[in-house]
Amino acid sequence: MGAVQIVATVVAAAITVVAVALVVRTVRRMLSVIRLGQPDPTRGDNRGLRLRNMLAETLGHTRMLRWTVVGAAHWFVMIAFIVLSLLVLEAYFEVVKPGNGLPLVGAWNIYGLVTEWIGVLGFIGILVLIGIRLRNLPSNPNRRSRFTGSTMWQAYYVEYTILAVLICGFFIRGFKAANDELEWPVWAAPVSHALGSVLPAWPAAVSLIAMVKIIVSMAWVIVIASNITMGVAWHRFLAFFNIFFKRTPGRKGSGLGALRPMTSQGKPLDFEEADPEKDQFGVATVEQFSWKGMLDFTTCTECGRCQSQCPAWNTGKPLSPKLLILNLRDHAYAKAPYLLAGGDNATQEALAKVDVLALAEKDRPLIGGADEHGVIDPDVLWSCTTCGACVEQCPVDIEHVDHIVDMRRYQVLIESNFPTEAGVMLRNLENKGNPWGAAQSTRDDWTKGLGFEVPNVAEVEEGDFEYLFWVGCAGAFEDRAKKTTRAVATLLHEAGVKFAILGQGETCTGDPARRIGNEFVFQMLAQQNVETLNEAGVKKIVATCPHCFNTLSNEYGQLGGHYDVIHHTQLLAQLVAAGKLTPVQPLDGSVTYHDPCYLGRHNRVFAPPREVLGAVAGPERDGAGLVEMDRFAERSFCCGAGGARMWMEERIGKRINVERVEEALSTGAKTVAVACPFCLTMLGDGVTGKKAAGAAPEEVEVVDVASVLLRAVQQ
Template sequence: MLITALRDHAYAKAPYLLAVSEQARAALPEAVKLEAERPLVGVDGVITPDILWSCTSCGACVQQCPVDIEHIDHIVNMRRHQVLIESDFPSELGSVFRNLETKGNPWGMNASSRNDWIKECDFPITIIDGEIPADVEYLFWVGCAGAYEDRAKKTTKAVAELLHRAGVKFGVLGQGETCTGDAARRSGNEFLFQMLASQNVETLSAVFENRSSKKVIVTCPHCFTTLGRDYTQLGISLEVVHHTQLLNRLVREKHLVPIAPINQAITYHDPCYLGRHNQVYAPPRELLEASGAQLVEMPRNSERSFCCGAGGARMWMEEKLGERINMARVDEAIATKAAGVAVACPFCRVMVADGVANRADQVEVHDVAQLLLKSLG
C-alpha cells in the first residue's frame, strides 16, 4: 500500500512538477494543486500513519522488487522524520523509548536482573569485567530478550550449556550489556540508537582492546544484524555468529554428538533477520536433522518465508490493519501437522507461541538449541 500510494501520488503530482513557471502552475486544475500540497505522512497524507508503522522490515519487498528498490531504508527514513522532527509516533513506542533510555532495555527491567539466568545454571559462567580473558574465545552477547524474557531465557541457558559441554570457552558481560538499539533504529529514533550503540561500542572496544579477532555469539537475529552490520558504521568490526551457525559447526566437528533422536515431525520458521537479511538458512535445518527431527517445511520457507510480525519494532506495537501476522504464520505451521515449531529468534518465539496459544493448539514451540540439547541425552 505504501509503494502504490507513493506511485499514485507521483502520477497525480506530475503536472505540478513539470510546470515550467508559476503561471503554468496556477493554471493547473485545482485537484492537481491540492495533490501537490498534501503532506507525505499524516491522516490526510499520501501515506497514513497506520500504513507507515505497519512495516515489519522483513525484507520481502526488497527481495522481490525487480528494480532493486530499498524500501526499508525509505520507510525508516520517514519514521525518523516522524519521530525526531514531528514527534509523532505510536503511543506504545513512548514507553519503549523511555525504557531504552533509562534502563537500557525495552522491558524497563533493572540491569541487576541481567544475571538472573546465570543463577539457574549448574556450571560456571565467566562474567567479563574489563578486558576479555586470554582463555575465553567468544563473548556471548545474551541480549535483552535472552536475559529478561522467560521463554528466551530457556534458549540462553540451552546455548550456554551446549557451549559448556562442547568445551567452548565463552564469557558474558552481565550488567555490562545494554540494548543494541535495534528497536530504536528500526522505529526511527536514530538519536536513541546512536546513544545506545555508542555506549556498547565503547564497552566492546575495551573488552576486545588487545584482540585482533573479536568473536561474538548471539541468539537474537536482531542483535546479529545490529552488532555485525550496523555497528561497523560506528567504527567497530565484530565477527558475529548466530548460535545455530556455531552449534552446527560443533556438531559437524563431533564436539556435540546427539544420541537421543527427537523422532518428531518439526517445522522450522525462518526469522527474517536471520534468513532474508543475513542469508542463514541451512544451519538451523541441519541442526534439526542432526537432532533426529523430521523436518516438515511450511509452504513459505527459506528465502520466501513469511514474517512472524515482530520486526521493525512491531514487537512493541499493536496491529490495527488486517489479519494478525503471527496468526497467519501459525495457521501455516499448524497445517503441516508437525508436532512442534522450531525457531531461532526470541521475538519469533514470542509471536509464534502466542499465536499457538490463541489457536488453543497443542503444537510445541522451541528454539533449535533446546531441541539439540534434548537430543544429546
Template sequence: MALRIALGLAMTAVGFAVAGHRLWWLYRLARRGQPAPERIEAVRSGIGERITAQLAEVFGQRKLLKWSLPGLAHFFVFWAFVILLTVYIEAYGALFDHDFHIPLIGTWPVLGFAQDFIAVAAFCGLVAFGAIRIRTSPKRLDRGSRFYRSHLGGAWLILFMIFNVFWTMFLFRGSAINTGAFPYRTGAFVSEGAAAALAPLGEGVNGALETAGLLAHLAVMLTFLVIIAYSKHLHIFLAPLNVLFSRRPDGLGPLLPMRSNGKVIDFEDADPDEDVFGRSKVEDFTWKGLLDFATCTECGRCQSQCPAWNTGKPLNPKLVITDLRDHALAKAPYILASSDEEREKLPDEVKAEAERPLVGDEAAGGVIHPDVLWSCTTCGACVEQCPVDIEHVDHILDMRRYQVLIESSFPSEANTLLKNLENKANPWGLNAEARLDWTEGLDFEVPVVDEKVPDDVEYLFWVGCAGALEDRAKKTTRAIAELLHLAGVKFAVLGPMEGCTGDPARRIGNEFLFQMLAQQNVETLNEAFGDRPAKKIVAMCPHCFNTLSREYPQIGGDYDVVHHTQLLSQLVAEGRLTPVTPIEESITYHDPCYLGRHNKVYTPPREILANVPGMQAREMHRCRDRGFCCGAGGARMWMEERIGKRVNAERVDEALALDPDLVSTACPFCLVMLGDAIAEKKQSGDAKESLEIVDVAQLLVRSVRQQEQPAERSS
C-alpha cells in the first residue's frame, strides 16, 4: 500500500509540474496580448447568458451536433471526460483507502452504470473518429478535405491515449470487484464483465492487477495531461474558457470598435505613436485573440463553408487561425523576453520569426498573405460553424485596419470607393440630390423629411446608397415604397440628407471614415427623430440594417430598425397586404449574409414567398445558416476578383442546379452580384433567357397589384 501511494503521488507531482509549467508559459504569453476589459465586463454583467452558452455549446455540443456522425462521436467523448472524472476521484481515493467511495453518491448504481456506459459510448466514438480519419487521410493534401493541412498525427496519439484510459479503467475496476473493493453492487456492467473474465486468476493476482490497473490508469491520465498541454489538443482545456469570453450571442453582426490598450480609440485625440491601430504584430491581438488561436481544434468546419476557399482563393479561415497560432508560439520566447539583452541571446530562428511581418507576400515572409486578407467577404460562415466560438472576422478586420489606416495598403481599385465615400457619402460618387431619382414616376408622393420626421409618420424608410442610386436596386426601392403605400403605412425618407452608413468603409478597414459617415448620420437621425419615443426605421439593405441597428448604438444612435422583409411579412400576416395574383413560377431564395447569418432573419422572406399564390419555392443545397455568400460583402463589391472562380458564379451555378424560373433575394448587393453572374450565364448559354433575379419585395408587389396593372420586370 505504501509503495502504491508513493508511486501514485510521485507520478502526480511530475505530471502536474510538467503540464503546469507549460500552462504557466501559455498564460504569460496570453498576458502579453492587448487588454480586453470589455470581455471581463461582459461576463460579469451577463453571467446568466454565459452559463446558458456553456450549457448549450460546451455541455450540449450544439454546433458539433449539426455535423451528425462526427458531432455525436465528439459528444460522447466530451461527456466521457466529464463523467470519468468521478472514476479518477475514486482512483485517487483508492490510492489511500482500499474501500474508498465518493461520499453520498459513491455507491449509487446509476453512477456506476453511467461511468461504464459513457466509456463504451466514447469508445464507439473513437472507432468513428478513426474511420473518418482513415477515410480522409489520403485526401489530406487535397484542398477539398476539411483536414487539409491539419495536424493529423497528433490526433492519432490522442485517440490512442483515450483508448488507454478505457482499458486501464476496466482492468482496475474489474480486479477491484474481485478483491471486494468496488463501490457499486450493480450497474457497472462492463466492469462486472471484466471481473468475470479475471476471476479465474485468483484473489492474489487480482490484487496485483488492481494496483497495476490503478497506477496505469493514473499514469495514462497524467501523460495525457502533459500531451494536451503541449499540443493543439489544448482546446480540451481552453474551449470552455473561449466560449465563456466570446461575443454573445455570437461573433457576427456588429464589428467591434477599434481599441488600443483596452480603450476605444477616439480619432480626434489618437496618437499614432502611442495607440495601436489594428494589428501589425501578433502581440497586438488581445489576450482573447491569442486565446482564440490556441483554442482551434483544426477541425476545418470553418474552411468547409468559406466561399473564398471554396472558389479557389488562398483564404482559408482555419489556416489564418493556425498560422497566427504557430507564429505566436514560435515568436513567444521573443515576446516573453524581459530585455533587449535577453532577446539578443535567443536562437536565430526565434529572431527570424520575430522579424516576419504579420501581413506580407512571400518575398516579405509575411505570416498572412495580402491576398488572404483581401479575399474575405466577411460573410461569417466560419464564425457560424466554429464549435469553439473563434471570431475569425474580427481578426481579419483588425489586420485590415492596420493595413488601411497606417500602411495605406489595400487593393488599388478600392481607392475610388473610399474617395467617393469621403467626398459624396456614397460609393458611386453621385450628387446627394440623385437620392430621390427613384421616386420619379410613382403615382403617389413620397414624403421627404425636412429636419424633423412628421408626427404622423410611423417609419423612416432608410433607402441606402444602392437602393437610391443603383438602377437594378431602385426597382426594389420602388416596390417597397409602393407596398408600404398600399398597406397604409405612413413613411418618409431622408432623401439628400441620407448618407452611406459607413458599412463598406468599416469592412475594408477604414474605421476613421466609418466614424465620420456614421456620426453624420447619427446626428441627422437624432435631430430628425427629436424626442419621439419610437424611432422606427425600415431599412432596404441588410448592410444598412446591420449597421443602423447594431453598430450605431456604439456611437449614440439607438433606433428600432427592421429589414423590409420583416415589415412586409408582418403586413401580409396582418392582412394589410394581400397577394392575390398568382405567379406560377419556380423560385429559389438566396440568403443575404448580413440578413441571415449576421442577423438571423431567415423566415420573413420565405413567409412572403409562401404567401404568393402559385409560387413553387425550392431551397438550394446551401441555405439559411449555411447559405453561400454572393461575393459582395467586406467591400469586395468594389474590388476585382482575380483569383479562382467568381463567388457569384459559384452561387448561381448552385441555383441553376434547381432550374428555377426566378432567383430571389433581399439585398441590393446580392441582386447586383447574382444578376451579373446570371447575365454571364445567359451569354454563355448556361442559363435560360427567361431566368430573372428579383427581390422578394418585387414579387410581392407583382402579386399584390391587381392583374390588369403592368408588372415591372428585372432582367
C-alpha cells in the first residue's frame, strides 16, 4: 500500500467513525422525540397491505409521478441515491487499493451496466431538480412559489452533494479505465470508458477521488446528524415508515374519507364517560399529537407541493400547510429537552440540565397570535377548508387536515375560542338540528308542487323502497339547493327508482360541527341519525351533498351506522347508462365541471358527473361540449366552503370562490356544473358578483349536474 493509499484510508476511516457516532446519537434522539407523541394503536394493522402500499408509493412513485417531469427526475435521483450507497461502500475498497471493486458482485457486467446508467440518469435527474428549484426561487416576488418558507440552503446542500458524489463516481471509473483496471467492457460502462480515454493513467487518482467521495458523503451524514430537523435529507429514510403507517393504506388513491375520531391515550373518546380533567380533548400542546403526528413533522421534506395546491395560500391567507408542519416540527424539537427531562413532572435537578431555550419553548401557546408568541396563529388554523389538497399532494403522506382539526377541537371544546360567526351555526345545530336555524317542520316543504308523491319512510313498509334519499340541510332549506333536490327526486321518479325520505326525522349529519372541531355536537347529531336510520331499516342511501355523502359513508360506521351510500351523480350516471334516463336535447353552448372536494379528492368520485354531462353535452367541439378547467379532478380548486368555512367570514386575501369562478369563466363555458350545494352557493355568488361588475356574460349560470340532466330529459 502506497503513501497515498495509507493517508486516504486513515482519513476515510476517521471521518466515517465520526459520522457514524453522530448519526447514531441523532437517530436515538429522533426516536425519543417521536415516542413523546400519544399512542395510536390503529397504525399497525394490515401490515401486508401497508407494505404493498409503501412499496407502490416509494418504488412506484405513484404520488410523485402526478407531476410527471418532477416525478420522473426524482425517481431516478432516488434510485441513484440507493445505488450511491453501494458505490460509497465500494469506495472504501478503492481507497485501500485502486483496482479493488465491490466484493461478490463488483465484477459482474450487469452490475456495471446497471450502475452506469443509473448514475447517468441520476445525474440528469438531479440537474433537472436543481433547475426547477432555481426557476422557482422564493426570493422572487412571487408568493405562489412552493419553496417559499423552505430552508433553501439545506436543499441546495443535499442536491449538490448528490451531484458531487455522482461526479466522483464517474471519475473513479474513468481513471480505472485509464489505468486498464475497469472490470467491465465498453458496452457495460460506455461513459466511464469514454471518460477514461481522455484521462491520464494515474493509479493514485482512484484512491484520492475515492477518499474525496467518502469525505463528501460522510460530511453529508455529519451535517444531517447535526440538523435533526433537516427534513429535506431525513425524509430519504423516514418516508418509508411514514407511508407505511398512513391511516388509510387500503383506500384507493389518497382521499381523506373519514376524519380520525377524537382520541385520548389512543382510544376513541366516549363523551358519556369523558372527564376533561383527565382525558385529552383535542390537542393543546405539541406532545398531545400522536406519535404518527410527530413522525409527520419530522418527515416533511419542505417540497411545498401541499402549499402550491392550498386554496388558502393561493388566495393570500396566512395558511401554508407546509409552514404549519414546519412550525410544529421546530417547536416539538425545541421543546423536546424539557419533555424528555420529565416535562411538568420533572425534578428541579432534571430541569437544571435543560437548555434555557427549551424551558422558554415550553411556555409558548400552541395556538396564539404574534403578541402571545404562539406556534400557530389563529388565522392559520381557521383558514383551512379541509379540502384535502395538501394530503393529496404530499409525497410522504403527511396528514395535515387531521392535525388541524385536532387543534381546532381543543380550541372549540375547551377554550371556546373560534370565529364568532361560527357560534351561530353551532347553536343552530344544537337547537334546530340544522346550521341555518330553520324550523324542522319545514324540512320537507321542498316536495310541494312536484306533481308526484314523495313517500316518507314512516309511511311505507320496510323494503318498499330501494334508496333512502338523504336530502341534507342545504337541500331542504337553501333555495338554490332545493332546486337540485327537486331535480333529483324528479329524475328518480321518472326512472322508476323507489325511494323515500326521512322528512322531519332527518337532522344535520354533523359534518360542519366535526370539521370546525365540535366533536360533541357531531356525535350528538350522528347518534340520533344512526338510531333513526337503523330503526327505519335503511340499507342504501343516495345523497346530493358530498359532505353528507362522506359523513354517512365513511364516518357513521364509527358510531354503528353502516350503509351503502351513493352520490346522486353516481346513481344518475347508472340510470343514464342503463337507458332509464335519456337526454334528448343537448346543452346550448359548452359546460365546465367543478369537482367538489368532498366528492372528488375525499372519495375519488370523478367520472360519474362527467359521464352524465357528457351524455348531455356530447364531446368537446366548437363552442359546445364538456371543457375542463386548468385545475380539475385530483387537483381541483376548492370553492371555499368546506371545513365549516361556509359559516365563517372570509376577511383575509382574495375570496376563494372568486378565484375558482375566474378559472371557470376562463373556459368560455356558458354552464358551470357542480355536484354539491355548498359549491352551488359559493360559485353562484361568485358568478353573480362578476356579472354585477361586468366581468361575466349574463348567460353564464351555475347549476347542479342533476338540473342539467333534467332539462335535457324533459325537453
